[in-house]
Amino acid sequence: MSSNRGLLFIVSAPSGAGKTTLVDRLVEQVRGLRISRSYTSRTPREGETDGVDYNFVSRARFEAMIARNDFLEWADVFGNLYGTCASDTEQLLAAGDDVVLVIDVQGARQVRQRAGVLTTVFVMPPSFDILEHRLRSRSKDSEDAIRRRLQVAGHEVAAFSEYDFIVVNDELTAAVDRLRSIVLAERARLTHMRGDVEAIVRTF
Amino acid sequence: MSSNRGLLFIVSAPSGAGKTTLVDRLVEQVRGLRISRSYTSRTPREGETDGVDYNFVSRARFEAMIARNDFLEWADVFGNLYGTCASDTEQLLAAGDDVVLVIDVQGARQVRQRAGVLTTVFVMPPSFDILEHRLRSRSKDSEDAIRRRLQVAGHEVAAFSEYDFIVVNDELTAAVDRLRSIVLAERARLTHMRGDVEAIVRTF
DSSP: OOOOOOEEEEEOOTTTTHHHHHHHHHHHHHHTTEOOOOSSOOOTTOOOOOOBBBEEOOOHHHHHHHTTOOOOEEHHHHHHEEEEEHHHHHHHTTOOOOOEEOHHHHHHHHHHOOOSSEEEEEEEESSSHHHHHOOOOOOOOHHHHHHHHHHHHHHHTTGGGGGGEEESSSSHHHHHHHHHHHHHHHHHHHHHHHHHHHHTTTOO | OOOOOOOOOEOOOOOSSSSHHHHHHHHHHHHTTTOOOOOOOOOOOOOBBBBBBBBOOOOHHHHHHHHTTTTHHHHEEEEEEEEEEEEHHHHHHHOEEEEEEEEOOHHHHHHHHHSOOEEEEEOSSSSSHHHHHHHOOOOOHHHHHHHHHHHHHHHHTTTTSSSEEEEEEEHHHHHHHHHHHHHHHHHBBHHHHHHHHHHHHHTO
């Protein structure tokens, strides 16, 4: 529809709120929306693939990227480094793709400072109990690690008011539909449509 | 989901752009979204039903409503009076329903002055030629009336930049989907979700 520069979206959520599944479904459903894959220094977990789940790089390479200011945002999470490459994201946006970054609260703060216009979405679990249940049922983490995640989640959900939109992940299909709606609505916003619409007005 | 006051939407479009069909489909698809039916002093056209297409009232009754300041907006369109009843709309919003007003550019200006927060959408025909074709193929109007409508349409599309969102009605299903997305996205907006989300945060 539009030959505009792409739109930038951030989706954040506490660990266990289901953001990865949500965003994977989202990009399946929305043409022209791409994930800017994060880089990480941690080793792949069972079932994770380099270039799909993350770009897995050595800690040395990650630190060299930090030194070159390559990251739009990066963070040390439980001793592992995670980051979003600024030039990867810029390339997609310049090509007219809309881009979604799946990053945490701290990362979102860094991107807000560095990027221009962007739309931010916080995915909320329906309650603490449901988040705890999801973490325990899916995670291979130790009891200690789970407790630590829940504690961090408590800090993260408190940051919801820094975001433009809130999607409560009560039911997967409905939550994906709400995320998709946020993307389609941003595409229909006057500021994004102005060029196309001016061309239509000129036919009158 | 929410016990909040409802959200108010305006959908405007030049005559022939298909706004009535679009909005009828929209309210079929979105639970909790209601049309605040307009009042008009004109006589029903063939196939139109009182209380469904419009509330058809006498000119005397319409003028009495104007005198009582009953209308959120009203207009004289080609000699017929059209208006949106403020108390009808308020009742729906207070009950927590989201409300969509299908009104013209002038009406939208009046509502912007009088109502508080609202979200406005302009439905654009894909081009002048397509609008002309649609008007000629569906309308029982005289050549003069069609020319007058097209001229008015030219003024109306020029007002697109007064609106928050633009939906180009190129293909009905896609256009309804975009309208629906705008409604769902507004529901997910932080300001609307704050109460619900604060309740979730308190479970942590």
